[in-house]
Each structure stands twice: as structure tokens, then as C-alpha cells.
Amino acid sequence: MRRANVLPGFRLSLGYTLVYLSLLVLIPLGGLVLKGASLSAAQFLDIAGSERALASYRVTFGASLAAAAINAVFGLVVAWVLVRYEFPFRRQIDALVDLPFALPTAVAGITLATLYSGNGWIGRFLEPAGLKVAFTPLGIVVALTFIGLPFVVRTLQPVIEDIESEAEEAAASLGATRAQTFVRVIFPALFPALLTGFTLAFSRAIGEYGSVIFIAGNMPLVSEITPLLIISKLDQYDLVGATVLATVMLAISFVLLLAINGLQWWAARRHSGEADAPPEPARPVLPPDVAYRPA
């Protein structure tokens, strides 16, 4: 039962996809796991469960979650403003959102460290208030928030564009308050895309190294991220130790991403289920997985 497709070449493109994914993703990751598998379980756990490694997982995943959550809230605001309002320099501000993509991460890290250190433009106001950002775990969150911003904004923008303002008007005419309109009409439509943006920002943050090390302070047990420990192991020519940490990161990330995907699938189903109820099928088309689309 082959469905007719506008574009021919299914086999060719599937083969290409498989080869491409294998070469770029599966084989390197497989090699990683294999290298780590050369150890006995006890040795593996000893490296993966060392005090420093455990502290670094907490820092890495904690800061990444915090940064992705901040981005989810403020990225939504930014995306909403950029799509829904007309104001001077809107296009220029829109372009600014992509800067964290383009800037070399080390440059971002050095710049943020300088801005947020005690005598920097921002740090000089924060430190007298008792808020130390640069060279503390908080600095890591700042760097990760910076690099994650475009993921949320760019994922949400096309979806916000697709929400027809008629839906809001209808809600208003049926007596919904503005808060109700947002919570019951707009937010459910945005939620899957918001989760996608959150996931992208989160996964990007977990692996981030270049910007973080310049602002983190890198103190053992306090502000060391797991990628730094991996580099440290490589500097000791301890390839196996490095792969152990990498495997652990991969496993945690995979489980977390799976959980978020599950949540997304649930949200998408729930939303479409609700929207199916009215007889008029005027709902915006929302694929469960809104692919990242740069504007």
C-alpha cells in the first residue's frame, strides 16, 4: 500500500538518511559506548560515581535545567512580542536573537565573565547587592541561558504566527477573560512547541563547554561542569575515563529527552483531542514535533 508522494526517490533518500546518521551520530556514539565497555562494571562505577563526577553532574544538569526554564519563560515573551507587535527596529531586534548561534562560544564566555565580574558593567551593581555571578554556579546559568535563547524563540515564532487571532476573538466574545484566553486557548496551542524549544535549549546547554569554562570559576565540587572533567581526563591521556563520563552524560540526557518527548506527545494529543470537540475543524495545524525553523 504505497502512498503516492509528490517527491520521488524514497529509497535513495532513506538510504542517504541512514548512512548520514550512522556516519555522523551512531558510529561515534557506538565507539564511545564500546570504549567505555572495556571496563568492568566496578571500575566503571568507580569513575562514574566519584565524588567529583557526581558534583559535576549536579552542576551541569542543574544549571542546564535552570537555564532552559528561564529561556522557556522569557523566550516565550520575546517570541510573542516579535510576532504579535509592530514596533520600530523589530527586524533588527529579531536578528539579534540569532547572535548566540553565531558568536563563538569562547567569546560569549569571556564577554559574560567580564560583564558580570565585580568591576564589570553589570557585576558592579549586582555584587554590592550580595549577588556574585561570575565565577560561581550562577555564572554557569547565565552563560547557558545566553546560548539557549534562540532555540526557544525560533521554535515558538512560527507557531505563534499560525495561531489565528480569530481564536482569541472568539474566546473573548464567549466571555473569556484575558487570563482565561491565554491559559485555555493560547497556551495549549503553544505548549508542544514550547517544550521542543525547552528541550533544544536544555540539550544544547548540557554539552556546552566553551562559554561556560570562562565564567564558571572551575572550582572542584562547586563549579566544575562535566565537560571540564572530561577534558581534564583527556589531558591526563585517560581516554577511557573520559568516555565513562561521556557515556553517563549521554545516558542521563537520553532518559531526560525521552521523558520530555513523552510529555510532548501527551500534550499534543491532549490538545488536539480538545480541539477536535467543536464541529468546525478550524484549529491550526500543529505537528507534535515542530521542527526548528530559523526565521
Add this chain to the structure above:
Amino acid sequence: MKKPLRLALLAAAIAAAGAPALSRAEVALLNVSYDVARDFYKDYNPLFQKYWKTKAGESIELKQSHAGSTKQVRAVADGLEADVVTMNQATDVEFLADKGLVARDWAKKFPGNASPYTSTMVLIVRKGNPKGIRDWGDLAKPGVQVILPHPKNTGNGRYSYLALWGYALRQAGGSDKSAQEFVGKVLRNAPLFAPGGRDATTTFMQRKIGDALSTFECEAELIAREFGRGEFEVVYPSVSVLAEFPVAVVEKVVDKKGSRKQAAAYLEYLWSKEGQENAAQNYLRPRDPEVLKKYAAQFPAIKTFSVDEAFGGWGKAFPAHFKDGGSFDQAFGTK
């Protein structure tokens, strides 16, 4: 729109692939080096090219690659075709010897442990030295913060660490135990560990964090050029570690490329008067006593101990202090 773009990309790719083949001189040497050696070799390479042209009548192309030294030797081990490596730590050359790329007795191939110049660790303090820092010992005082790069991950940080440790060993009643205690005290006073030498400098000089910066003597001059001479003072401690910068011919590569003669001459020339003067001009201490004397004004006398003397070589110092579970990790009470 799409087609011309694709054609242009294809053309660019072909051009990029073909370009090196066209521009090749008679011989080309690749020198894989550590990060901050850029300035030194930028000055040295034209000197050697001139020398080689008159001596062998051959024009030679010299290519440089600079990055963190451990990263660099790993690239060489993975197949980067370096004719020579010029590093800032014996461990890195030793790694290549273990892989069979460099002669086992590389340290004996050239004079002075195959290190054409040396440097040492000094302290940079704020103008007027408000905390009265005169020696390594002052860094353990409460309220004194030292800035240094990460001792586990950077060459600069490791030398700083060994300077502290060696200083403690040389105090009355000094032992590994007292050294561990002293170094731990200093490190726990550190507000951060910078990811690299230059970033430590930026943190200290520009962000004004910390009371003292531990760094190579040659960096002090660069700081003066960058931030102005009146902005800081250099403190020469009572004793410090001798930093050696070993060089070696990559045997496997020169045999394959047939560039052994040129590669060996390139390194040998580092010990010539011109090479030694170039080192001095880059604020690296020349091995040649006459050249050192000539530049005595910029190299104050300082007592130093080499890593071989104080620690039995990098082969012992590295695992004892910088490997996981070594003395650095113990200072933070972790494994």
C-alpha cells in the same frame, strides 16, 4: 539560484583542495607547538629561513600550528604530520615517545634537556603591593587570593602548582605532608581556576580579581605591553620552578617525508646565537650564558629547581600531583 551556488561551492572545494599542492616550496616543515609560543616562532622562522637559504641553498616553507600543548600532541599521535614538536612540558613529548613517534632518548638529542630556553614562575601583584606579598609563603595568609590557571588542565597552572610545592619542601622541616598542607591552603584561597594562562591574566588585570597572579616570567612583559607598566609589580620569589620547553623531531614523520635533515637543523638552530637572542628578546631565558649575560637586566637572578631535581621528572610529578586522586584532588578532599 540553487545551481550556480552549488557550482560555486564545488569550485571552491576543488580550489581549496588544490591550493596547497600549488603553493608548496621545495621543503615544508610543520612545527606543532603550544599556545603562547606564537610570538617566538613568528620571529624565529624568518631567521631560520635565511640561515638555511645561505647554508643549504634551499628555500624552506615553515608552517606553524598552535594550541593547548596536550591537544597538540594528541593530534600528532592521531596523525597530524608534524616534522617537529615544540612543547612546554616534557610529559607531552614523553607521550609521543610512548607512541613511538619521537625517539625514546629525545631529551638527550639536544643540549639542556632538549629545551632551548627556559622560564620560571613569578608573582604579579597590584601596584604598590598593598598586601605585602614577597614570596610564595605569603599566598597562604588569610585574605590573600591568588589567581592561577587550573593546575590539572594547563601547563601554566601545573608549573605554578609545582613552584608552590617545591617552595614548601625547601622550608625548614619541609616534607610532602607540610607541602600538601601549604598548597591546599593557597588553593582553597583561590577564588577561581582560570581555563588558561591568558584568561588568568585577564581575570587579574582587567577584572581586578585577586591579590596575586602566578604566571611565567615571560608573561609579565606581555602584561606590561597590554596593560601598561605602572599598573602592577613583578615579585621574584625566593625560589621557583624552572620551566623547560622541550623540542623534538617527530621521527616517523621525517622518515616518511624525507625531511629529517631540515627538521633537525631547524631545532639545532634554536641553540645558535641568533636563536638564543630571539629567545631573550621574547623574554625567555636563553641557555647560552653569554646571551643571558647580555640580557641580564631583564632576567633578575633567581634560584630555581628543575622538575627533575625536585620531583624526579614529569613522569613522577604528573601522577603524584595532577592525575585523578593526586595531591591536587586531595587538597580538595576528593578522589
